[in-house]
Structures are given as C-alpha cells and as structure tokens.
Amino acid sequence: xxxxxxxxxxxxxxxxxxxxxxxxxxxxxxxxxxxxxxxxxxxxxxxxxxxxxxxxxxxxxxxxxxxxxxxxxxxxxxxxxxxxxxxxxxxxxxxxxxxxxxxxxxxxxxxxxxxxxxxxxxxxxxxxxxxxxxxxxxxxxxxxxxxxxxxxxxxxxxxxxxxxxxxxxxxxxxxxxxxxxxxxxxxxxxxxxxxxxxxxxxxxxxxxxxxxxxxxxxxxxxxxxxxxxxxxxxxxxxxxxxxxxxxxxxxxxxxxxxxxxxxxxxxxxxxxxxxxxxxxxxxxxxxxxxxxxxxxxxxxxxxxxxxxxxxxxxxxxxxxxxxxxxxxxxxxxxxxxxxxxxxxxxxxxxxxxxxxxxxxxxxxxxxxxxxxxxxxxxxxxxxxxxxxxxxxxxxxxxxxxxxxxxxxxxxxxxxxxxxxxxxxxxxxxxxxxxxx
Ligand SMILES: Cc1cc2nc3c(=O)[nH]c(=O)nc-3n(C[C@H](O)[C@H](O)[C@H](O)COP(=O)(O)OP(=O)(O)OC[C@H]3O[C@@H](n4cnc5c(N)ncnc54)[C@H](O)[C@@H]3O)c2cc1C
Numbered sequence: 001x002x003x004x005x006x007x008x009x010x011x012x013x014x015x016x017x018x019x020x021x022x023x024x025x026x027x028x029x030x031x032x033x034x035x036x037x038x039x040x041x042x043x044x045x046x047x048x049x050x051x052x053x054x055x056x057x058x059x060x061x062x063x064x065x066x067x068x069x070x071x072x073x074x075x076x077x078x079x080x081x082x083x084x085x086x087x088x089x090x091x092x093x094x095x096x097x098x099x100x101x102x103x104x105x106x107x108x109x110x111x112x113x114x115x116x117x118x119x120x121x122x123x124x125x126x127x128x129x130x131x132x133x134x135x136x137x138x139x140x141x142x143x144x145x146x147x148x149x150x151x152x153x154x155x156x157x158x159x160x161x162x163x164x165x166x167x168x169x170x171x172x173x174x175x176x177x178x179x180x181x182x183x184x185x186x187x188x189x190x191x192x193x194x195x196x197x198x199x200x201x202x203x204x205x206x207x208x209x210x211x212x213x214x215x216x217x218x219x220x221x222x223x224x225x226x227x228x229x230x231x232x233x234x235x236x237x238x239x240x241x242x243x244x245x246x247x248x249x250x251x252x253x254x255x256x257x258x259x260x261x262x263x264x265x266x267x268x269x270x271x272x273x274x275x276x277x278x279x280x281x282x283x284x285x286x287x288x289x290x291x292x293x294x295x296x297x298x299x300x301x302x303x304x305x306x307x308x309x310x311x312x313x314x315x316x317x318x319x320x321x322x323x324x325x326x327x328x329x330x331x332x333x334x335x336x337x338x339x340x341x342x343x344x345x346x347x348x349x350x351x352x353x354x355x356x357x358x359x360x361x362x363x364x365x366x367x368x369x370x371x372x373x374x375x376x377x378x379x380x381x382x383x384x385x386x387x388x389x390x391x392x393x394x395x396x397x398x399x400x401x402x403x404x405x406x407x408x409x410x411x412x413x414x415x416x417x418x419x420x421x422x423x424x425x426x427x428x429x430x431x432x433x434x435x436x
Contacts, residue, residue, distance in 0.1 A: 001216045002247040006311040008067045008211075012318050012345030014077040015261030015300070016190035020124075023069045024197055029207040029228035035063040037391075038223055038232035040212050040246070042066035043075030045369050045380035045387075046238030047196045048112070052388025053236070054201035062204045063230055065223070067211035070197040074240065075376070076190030077347035079259065079290045079302050081131060081280055082110050082377045084183035085156055094150040101401050103154065108398070109381035110185055113192070122195025124187045125295050127278060131184035132161075134175040134291075135284035136434040141177050143284040148179055157182060170281065171273030171293065174332040178281070186280045186292065189377065215246055221365060234365045234391060238384060241311060241350040243370040248362050251408035252371055253351040253421055256313045258321030259302040260341040261294075262329070270297050272335040287428040288435030289328045299336065301325040303436055305349075305429060307421040309414070313346040321346065328436070349374045352408035359383055359406035360390065367391060371408050 036057065039050045042064055050064045066073065084106045086099045117126050135141045144160075151158045159180040167173040169180075197206055207228075214224040220231040237246050241254035265273075273293075280292040280300075292300035304321050306313065322344040330337040350371050352358075357371040357379065367390065369383040386399050411417055429436060 001214060002245075004211070004213050004215070004242075004245040006242065006245055008073055008242065009312045010068070010072060011256070011313040011347065013343055014072070014190060014259070014345040014347070015298075015343035016080065016188045017071050017076055018343055020071055020076070020188055020191035020194055023071065024194060024206065024208060026206045026208045029063075029065060029210040029225045029230060032229045032231075033063065034220070034231045036060035036232065037062040037234045037236065038221070038230050039064045039236040039238060040223070041238035041240070042070045042193070042197060042206065042208070043073050043238065043240065043380060044193065044377050045240065045372070045384040046236065047193060047200070048381045048384025049236045049238055049369065049387050050204050051200055052385045053391065054204045056388055056392040056394070058203060060203065063232070064200070064204055064206045065210040065212060065225065065230070066206075066208050069208045070206070071190035071194045074347040075193045075380070077259070077345055078189050078377065079280070079292065079300065080187050080189045081282070082113060082185040082187065083131065083375055084110055084378070085151065085154070085181055087282070087375065094153065096153050098405070099150065099154055103156070105382045105398060105402075106378040107183065109378035110183070112381055112385065116196055116199060117192070120195060120199035122192060122199070124191035124195055127186045127295065129184065129186045129278055129280060130180055130182040132170065132178045132180050132279065132281035133284055134178040134281045136175050138176065140284040140433075140435055144177055144179050151179075151181070168274065169276060170279055171276040172332045184280070186278065217363060217366060219365075234367065236387060237366065237368045237370070238380070240370050240372055240376065241348045243358070243368060248368050249358050249370070249408070250413070251352055251358065251411050253353065253411060254308075254311055255349045255351050255421070255425065256306040256308050256317065256346050257302060257349055258304045258318065258325070258344065258346045259300065260322060260325040260344040262299045262336070262339045263342045265297045265299070265336070265339065269336055269339060273333055283432065283435040285432040285435040287425075287432035291332065299329060299333065299339070301328050303328060305425045307418060307425055309418055311348070317346060318344050350376075353411055354409035356408050357383060357406050358408050359387065359402055
C-alpha cells in the first residue's frame, strides 16, 4: 500500500484557464467502482493514454481520475508551444539519429492533436505560427549557431534573422539575432486539454477533483480517493512530477516555473509594437524568458526557476515572479512598461538529470510515463499513446525507440538533492544574463 502525501495545488489562476471558458464540471469518483483500466492524471499524457486505451480496447471501461479540474494542472498552465524540433542548443551534444527520431515523434504528436482539434472543433487558438529562438547577448549567439548546425544536420528548414528583419517580426529590437523554425504550433493549453477531455471516446469516464490518496497494488489494483474506491486490472500513472508519490521512481527533479499574461493591448499599444502577427519565442539560454504575443493581443511572459521540495509554490514566489515578469516586459517592450498583468501563475516542470523520461511497465499491470522535461505537450501526447500500445502488445519502431531511451539518470537523495538543484538553478539563471 502507498499513501500519497503531496498533491497538486493551484499556484495562482492560469491566464489560459481563465480564458478557456467553462470547466468540464464532472463529478468526483464516488462509491465503489470497477474498471479494466484506471488512468491517474488528466494532462496531455493521461488524456492520450486514456484515448489510446479506449480505442485499442473498445469493449473495456477506462476511468480517468484527476486531483484538479482538467486544464488546471501543469498541462493547462504551460506556455502553449507544441514543439517539433528538439531544443538542444549545443551541436556538440546533438545526436542526429536520436534527434531525427524525436522530431518524427513530436510531429506525430502534433498531427494527433491537430486531428482531435479539427474533428471535434476544439477552440484553442491553434496557430501554425512556428517559433523563434532568440538571443539578446553576443555570447548566446553561439548557442543559436549551434542550433542551426543541428538543424542543418537534420535537414530541417530554418531562417536566421537579425536587425530590422527580426524586429519587424517581433515588435522589439531587444534581441540581436534569432532562428525561426516553422513547425511549432501555438495554442491555449487549458482550452486544448479541456477540448481533448470533452471529446474522449464514450468508454472513458472522467472524474475530476478526485485525488488518489492511497494505492494498493494487487489483483485487482485498488485506488482510493476521499469519496470513492476504484479497482482496476491496469493502472496508468500519468502524474509527471507526482509520480514518486505512487512509489515509482526517485529520479525526477520537479522545478517550478512561472508565467504571466497581460490584459489585451489597446490599439495604440499594439500599434507601438508594430501590430505584429502573433508569435512565440524561447530563449537562447535554457533559463531565459519565453515570450508570446497572443491572437487576442496580450503579451505572455515566462521565466524564473525554483526548486520546491514540498511540490507546491506559494504567494511569495508568485509575487517575485510578477516583479520579474514586469521587468522582462519593460526591457523588451518599453512602450508597454505600464501594461499590467491580469494573471500570474506557477507550474511544475518534471525534469530528469539526463533529460530522458521514465516510460514502461513498472510492476504487473502498472504503467508509467513521466519526466517530460519541459516539452510534455508533444512528448506526453506520444508517450501516452505509446503506453496504450505497450499495454495492448502492439509493437512498433517508435515504441522500441522510446523503451530504449527511457532511463532517467540517478539523482542524489536529500539533503544533497535540494542543495545541488538549488545551486544549479541559481547558476543557470545567472548564466542566462540578458536572456532572462
Ligand atoms: C510555466 C510552464 C511552461 C511550460 N511550457 C511548455 C510548452 O510551451 N510546451 C511544452 O511542451 N511543455 C511546456 N511545459 C511543460 C509541460 O506543461 C509538461 O511537460 C506537461 O504538462 C506534462 O504533461 P503530463 O500530462 O505528463 O503531466 P501534468 O500536466 O502535470 O498532468 C499530471 C496530472 O496528474 C494529476 N495528479 C497528480 N497527482 C494526482 C493524484 N494523487 N491523484 C489524481 N491526479 C493527480 C495532476 O492534477 C495533473 O493534472 C511548461 C511547463 C511550465 C510549468
């Protein structure tokens, strides 16, 4: 038996959640229920796994449980990039065989999501906008060059931009150079996960506000929530940073990051930044600022990385994030210096030391996909789907590749973990310089 002691919490209201419209408002699990499959976690990974299982086993019941409402967890709190090409900035670390396979998997995820969005009319501001990788400091231009070398090696299209060509596209001359790649999608992530949950096959039953508090592994497995009990032959654990709570793995490094969304710009404010087409950018340093100009003319800012061993952040972190975001906004868009943020929130990245996820069957009838390393929209979608294939005994090259790669590296225990991660994050944020 494993008791869960740390649970997801709402670290501020995400702007995407506020804009995404009504929640699903499903009822919590109640009484005693029996299903063939139980999926814990209704983010991108759990939704893909639940759909995959329901399609592979049309006569079986799949029950999906989430501690929060769909769209309130990290999947609905992120920056809304569905990234196709790997992020690695250093061409020395690039592994073309692995990068090519990961790119193929990411594109598969983009197409699976696109198909759902189109077939079910999911209104999530889906935009095939591509993505910029931007450098403000000369020393980080080398990272951009490393990235273009990697893209050249993969035969991936990209455009190098600097000076007026760049500033005309993004409405700021803060950055010295950028690399544009066309395959990335931008969207409202809370609206997307809600739409995916609403359009799950009929043999999936979703219960929100149903935190699993106790798991007993056996035949069948037994999950307890505060209001109900679910017995199942198979459990899929799609809980990313919380996966350790279920007794599976101590190799995750949950890192909080924070985001803010302004109110819509006035026509004058918008004109002052060139009324640019909506765009999204990540930074040439991993601890740098992610930026977006959204279709409804808001500016999105994400930065700040914090280690919180208790797996929840709080008002002091959100206040610090709001200040940092306002500075980042002012530096990039001086004419928007006084535009207020309507929402500031936090969310948890589930990192691993070698950036590899945990994936597979961890004990009879118990399956895990976690450790999405900050790119879980695409990765969670394909790993969730492949986990369903694994359970169904459906082999593929993609499944074999993922199984080979999925081995998160060892992380030292406490207190070395807290000391090490805190020092590393501080060093990374310092090194980010003007990219932050
Ligand atoms: C600020 C920020 C920006 C980001 N930007 C991007 C981006 O642009 N693109 C990208 O690809 N990735 C991004 N990420 C990372 C991305 O959001 C994650 O990789 C992704 O959400 C992982 O999806 P998941 O379904 O595996 O896990 P989650 O989204 O964390 O879902 C896990 C679910 O499990 C539930 N859960 C946990 N414990 C329990 C329990 N005991 N009982 C029941 N339910 C439980 C949680 O409520 C949660 O809904 C960002 C992350 C942050 C924090």
